Amino acid sequence: MDERNKNIALCAISMSAAILKKKIKLKKKARRRKFWSDKWLLLRDSGRGLASMAMTELYTGNPNAFHDFARMSTSTFSELLEKISIIIAKQDTTMREAISPSARLLITLRYLATGETFTQLSHGFRASVSAISQIVHPTLKAIYSVLKDEFLNMPQTSNEWHIVANEFERKWNFPHCLGAIDGKHIALRYRKDYGPYFDNYMGFHSVILLAIVDANYKFLYVNVCTNGRANDAAAVNESYFLEEIRNNGFNIPPDSELPGTSEKVPFVFVADDAFKLTSRILKLHDQPTSDFHKIFNYRLSRAKRVVENGFGILASRFQILQRSIDLPMEKVKVLTLAACALHNFIGTRDGFESALLDSEDTDAISLTDGSWRNEVFLTSLQRSLETRSETEGRIVRETYTQYFNTIGYVPWQFNAIKNFNF
Template sequence: MYSDEQIKAAALLGLILLRRRQNRRRRYRKKRTIWVRKWIQNRSRYGATNTLLKELREGDEAFYKNFLRLSSNDFDYLLEKITPLIQKKDTFMRKAITLAERLVVTLRYLATVKVCALRKKIILGDSFQSLMYLFRIPTNTLSQIIPEVCKAIYDVLKDDYLKMPNTEAEWTKIADDFNTKWNFPNCLGSLDGKHINIKAPPNSGSLYFNYKGAHSIVLMALADANYKFTYINVGSPGRDSDGGVYSNCSLADAVTNNLLNIPNERPLPGRSTAVPFVFVADDAFALQPHIMKPFAFRNQSIQERIFNYRLSRARRIIENVFGICSARFRILRRSVELVPKKMKIIVCAIAALHNFIMSRKESANMYAPQGTFDVENEDGTIIRGNWRNEENSQHFVPLERIPRGISLEAKNVRDEYKNYFCREGEVPWQRNYI
């Protein structure tokens, strides 16, 4: 046991050492010379929101839409929706950044990408630095504003514009649209995934390291025939395989346990064998009774090639959705210097904004004008959408193709579709494209 004197002496020594350490830190700490830089204080007079954007809004609506990806009316609507979630109060020390500035800088951040003028290549990293000069908001403040506003956007839009179908009528409507537009009956959506590159998180090892040699999170998405997301799952580590991402997402669990009120099996038009409603996907996924993927590309019969062609027509939907999202929200085309949690919020906001814009006629005309998506002539000729003219990005890449086993039930379902496409469901031009 220590005596009271020894305890007091030890405590005094500890206090002395602590004071010395604090003094040493103060000695080497860089002293702040100014509270707020003068040019940042002039935000209300010269910031882009109150100068350039105001001028565009009053005199050039087309460029206003190009700047924010939204019409002025839709911007006002969205601002009103998120106001309760991002409202800040002025203090006696300074005025809060306005709500309009917060939303504008966030939309601009999602829409832009840094490019090297000499090599015309995407530069890794974020654009907080350039936004700071444009909007006169410090980078450390931007790093807080943008995730906060993205979360607010997702929260206010998800229930109305990113809602998973959960009734038989809603699923049947999607299946009817796929049959009418792409001649693929009993189809509930086009399924695919993309890697979104990020900076390697601290102490993450190889958890986020993908097959392309970069660190990423995975966006797994389902789209309907009208180029809208009906389901998204964001945040799985890049090292996970496609099967692992899908099997661990809530969609797989809901389908397996029949939690989505998907209609019961029914025969394809003109046939008698009942088959389940399915999602169409590429060969990165495992063939399952409710997931149709192409036949292997070796030693294909004519019937198998026809099936692959018909499936690829329906699967173009998700390709086009990913393509237009990355073309309009160009943050997806670069490696982002954000932790996975914040990047997940940003991707969710982009998906919600995509559906929101596609549902708002005024903004949709700019966001996806005629010729944006792939279209098909009467003879089956595919006219490639304008988004495909964009330079492919190494930071928004598809999932890895991995050979997998196939169940007998899944084979039978695919064979039933194959026979249908070659008989009752044949389209006149299909043999010209196999």
């Protein structure tokens, strides 16, 4: 082939490549334009999507139904929407109208409430799957950002801790108690990059949600940084937070006398067998034989019930936590923190439904389980393999045991150890 023909051939190949590239570009552009013009998506704001239905029919016409839909009252929803609208609002473009802040918030709340996939939410809210995926995480981040300082803040001063302790004494007859500690596994959908690091003792992938709950079922502290590895109890007991508790961090008040006594004891947290007994963390007597020890176990179990109910209400309201969450790890953490902040916010504004909570009659003849126990299946931490306990922890527990059996008794505790297993 001579030089002239060779140049002509190269020029033809170059033109063909350019034409093909342009066709591909135009095809992609056409697909994008078609995407935004799908009729079923454009009907979103015509009253045929779930967001329009919730705001036009339920919000104004049936507040109880709206509460079931959004997991909060209309007034609480409006307050939350006002707090985050400026953060999550998007500008309209020439191609489409932006999804409204109220719809964005409703989509996110339904994701938390139901655990539905983005595809399922897409059909109900008449928004594309890609739009849903770009709405949920930023909205969760906004919720946590605006609520955390006011509704998910750990006490910072001795006086603030005293308020917590006074509530425990008033409501649960357990003086010097600063909170109930527990941890639950948040299940994760398997991803190759997790490896064995997030395998737990039950054989699925998870992270651990460690929490302290106050006397009113609200979270004082949450941590979702612990992986669900096999010996989760050891991981929790070695955590920075529990180390700070043992070392008298967090401005915990100094030791003081139990009511009616002259003996000073530490302020404490109550916990279950996943945690190591220390002078700050009290747990049950193992296999008690005497009524003295059974009475202590009853009194501690009664106070510890707040964290069981706190987790139960959280997972009952936000059922995404009962499923294997199919999100990257960082987004799982944001989701969990936002859910805990919402739990406190809703509890503060709307209260907690009494039917959800465990209840005990005044004579301790019967204990009625809260309705959450019929539907919530959060995996607990395994029992700690640590058999040793700090000497100071045994001494403090024995002091409380003596106190609850003498000057600090409550009249119904004797019925309780007869009717319940402690």
